[in-house]
Amino acid sequence: MLTNVVIVGGGTSGWMSASYLKAAFGDRLSVTVLESKRIKTIGVGEATFSTVRHFFDYLGLPEHVWMPKCNATYKLGIRFENWHRKGSYFYHPFERLRVVDGFPLTDWWLHRKPGNSERFDQDVFLMSAICDAERSPRYMDGTLFEQDFKEQTDPKDRKPERSTLTEQDTQFPYAYQFDASLLADYLCAYSTERGVRHIEDDVVEVARDDRGWIGHLRTREHGEVTADLFIDCTGFKGLLLNEALEEPVISFQDTLPNDRAVALRVPVDMEKRGLRPCTTATAQDAGWIWTIPLFGRIGTGYVYASDYTTPEEAERTLREFVGPDAKDVEANHIRMRIGRSRNAWVNNCVAVGLSSGFVEPLESTGIFFIQQGIEQLVKHFPGADWNPQLRDSYNRAIGNTIDGVREFLVMHYRGAGRNDNQYWKDAKTRALPDGLAERLDMWRSKLPTTETIFPNYHGFEPYSYHSMLLGLGGVDLKAPPALALMDDSAAQAEFKLLRAQSQELAKRLPSQYEYLAQMH
Ligand SMILES: Cc1cc2nc3c(=O)[nH]c(=O)nc-3n(C[C@H](O)[C@H](O)[C@H](O)COP(=O)(O)OP(=O)(O)OC[C@H]3O[C@@H](n4cnc5c(N)ncnc54)[C@H](O)[C@@H]3O)c2cc1C
Numbered sequence: 355m356l357t358n359v360v361i362v363g364g365g366t367s368g369w370m371s372a373s374y375l376k377a378a379f380g381d382r383l384s385v386t387v388l389e390s391k392r393i394k395t396i397g398v399g400e401a402t403f404s405t406v407r408h409f410f411d412y413l414g415l416p417e418h419v420w421m422p423k424c425n426a427t428y429k430l431g432i433r434f435e436n437w438h439r440k441g442s443y444f445y446h447p448f449e450r451l452r453v454v455d456g457f458p459l460t461d462w463w464l465h466r467k468p469g470n471s472e473r474f475d476q477d478v479f480l481m482s483a484i485c486d487a488e489r490s491p492r493y494m495d496g497t498l499f500e501q502d503f504k505e506q507t508d509p510k511d512r513k514p515e516r517s518t519l520t521e522q523d524t525q526f527p528y529a530y531q532f533d534a535s536l537l538a539d540y541l542c543a544y545s546t547e548r549g550v551r552h553i554e555d556d557v558v559e560v561a562r563d564d565r566g567w568i569g570h571l572r573t574r575e576h577g578e579v580t581a582d583l584f585i586d587c588t589g590f591k592g593l594l595l596n597e598a599l600e601e602p603v604i605s606f607q608d609t610l611p612n613d614r615a616v617a618l619r620v621p622v623d624m625e626k627r628g629l630r631p632c633t634t635a636t637a638q639d640a641g642w643i644w645t646i647p648l649f650g651r652i653g654t655g656y657v658y659a660s661d662y663t664t665p666e667e668a669e670r671t672l673r674e675f676v677g678p679d680a681k682d683v684e685a686n687h688i689r690m691r692i693g694r695s696r697n698a699w700v701n702n703c704v705a706v707g708l709s710s711g712f713v714e715p716l717e718s719t720g721i722f723f724i725q726q727g728i729e730q731l732v733k734h735f736p737g738a739d740w741n742p743q744l745r746d747s748y749n750r751a752i753g754n755t756i757d758g759v760r761e762f763l764v765m766h767y768r769g770a771g772r773n774d775n776q777y778w779k780d781a782k783t784r785a786l787p788d789g790l791a792e793r794l795d796m797w798r799s800k801l802p803t804t805e806t807i808f809p810n811y812h813g814f815e816p817y818s819y820h821s822m823l824l825g826l827g828g829v830d831l832k833a834p835p836a837l838a839l840m841d842d843s844a845a846q847a848e849f850k851l852l853r854a855q856s857q858e859l860a861k862r863l864p865s866q867y868e869y870l871a872q873m874h
């Protein structure tokens with residue numbers, strides 16, 4: 355059996371990997387994290403999927419324990435502003451669609467909008483009104499608001515089951531937003547308390563043996579470091595996988611041109627400003643700005659294409675967007691490597707995190723990729739025979755997940771109603787990943803189903819495609835002809851019920867600030 359793993363990198367992926375492997379294998383596996391104190395982590399990466407709760411459950415960490423330590427808040431979805439047209443917005447929530455007479459409410463909405471509404475998301479999702487009212491998804495006693503996800507009465511007593519992403523069968527109604535550096539620190543303490551060895555040093559050479567595998571790492575102050583398995587968490591540089599083992603990177607730049615970002619960490623007065631329970635993605639002239647409310651500050655940044663604007667202009671745009679609170683805050687300019695390693699696992703090296711692959715954070719997928727990478731590594735963990743079937747199956751799973759998310763993001767640009775400048779006009783004519791043109795043709799006639807979205811696991815379900823296609827407004831969508839032959843009174847009644855339920859919840863739930871303040 356393999357018993358010794360060395361992780362290079364102490365960012366979110368390094369410490370998520372270390373803590374998860376320790377939780378999985380206990381003392382039967384020796385885990386070391388080797389991280390440079392000279393080379394900074396990327397310093398961003400704060401919004402997540404709802405399924406990240408499986409990661410914390412696997413570590414036995416209930417939210418009331420880790421959230422206050424990471425200035426975490428709830429994320430009920432993403433609010434997309436100015437993507438259809440300037441001044442418009444809609445939500446992409448963590449909420450499956452109700453079905454009436456065999457058709458999702460989105461089909462019924464295309465057939466006949468209730469009261470000629472223009473906000474499909476308010477008519478088909480409970481979450482929209484809750485987000486608009488900046489409510490918490492939990493009542494002050496911790497009870498989760500009514501959803502199809504049932505929890506035991508007191509979440510503090512809930513026994514977390516150790517499930518993984520691909521076993522997700524219910525839709526949990528929220529995700530988290532947290533300070534990535536505080537999370538890495540928290541997981542570092544969690545890991546080292548459980549026996550993970552932590553070396554603060556630089557890898558100065560990756561030595562390969564005569565098979566071309568990694569023989570050892572040479573460090574600046576701790577000599578040679580050996581392992582059975584090396585995990586490359588060195589970020590975009592891919593020190594072990596891409597540089598030392600020369601595994602190529604497949605670029606997505608031809609379909610996703612945003613290759614830069616500029617980020618700010620802005621302290622805010624939450625009591626005065628409120629605490630919106632969602633991430634906001636605001637379309638701009640050459641990309642989009644993220645706003646992630648944390649407890650005590652916001653994380654914000656402009657993701658843009660260097661072919662359409664400059665770092666200086668992007669920073670100016672971001673500071674103007676944030677306003678006076680951004681004064682004296684230092685900007686973090688980032689070059690993004692958009693694409694993925696051809697294989698995440700080569701010989702005795704597995705890349706997790708940015709070194710494995712990355713697409714712009716429009717749907718908060720970076721940490722989801724890390725979680726998928728680690729979960730699949732445990733499921734495919736190699737034996738002493740290094741069975742290539744395990745490695746190949748792992749590489750297929752990771753490649754499919756990243757490719758599926760890439761396609762979903764390209765759809766955001768192809769489907770956006772905006773065409774008011776060259777950046778948005780080019781988004782309509784740019785190359786598409788294989789298969790997306792055909793799928794878009796299908797969706798124009800029939801909204802996405804499990805059979806017609808990207809065929810392999812990539813984290814998104816049909817309702818996410820519905821939410822984006824109806825919200826973005828740039829793709830002509832049709833209701834199924836069958837609905838013209840059916841009585842739609844049950845659907846109209848469901849619209850009425852949902853609207854009443856969402857307004858009642860928006861009234862009864864506490865504000866997010868009120869709920870989280872009691873945790874601190
Ligand atoms: C602009 C932007 C916004 C993002 N927003 C989100 C988001 O909202 N949600 C989300 O899920 N993801 C997001 N991401 C992705 C997220 O930031 C990353 O997935 C996450 O931070 C993981 O980064 P990492 O640990 O792989 O790399 P890094 O954070 O870059 O860490 C690399 C580590 O390797 C170490 N290292 C490098 N070279 C050496 C060496 N020679 N010797 C020793 N150590 C070395 C460094 O010291 C560092 O500790 C975003 C990414 C970007 C660029």
Ligand SMILES: N[C@H](Cc1c[nH]c2cc(Cl)ccc12)C(=O)O
Pocket residue numbers: 402403404405406431432446447448449525526717718813814815818
């Ligand atoms: N696996 C899903 C992915 C998902 C569903 N809805 C959203 C909304 C946003 Cl903003 C990001 C991801 C998803 C989950 O996490 O529930």
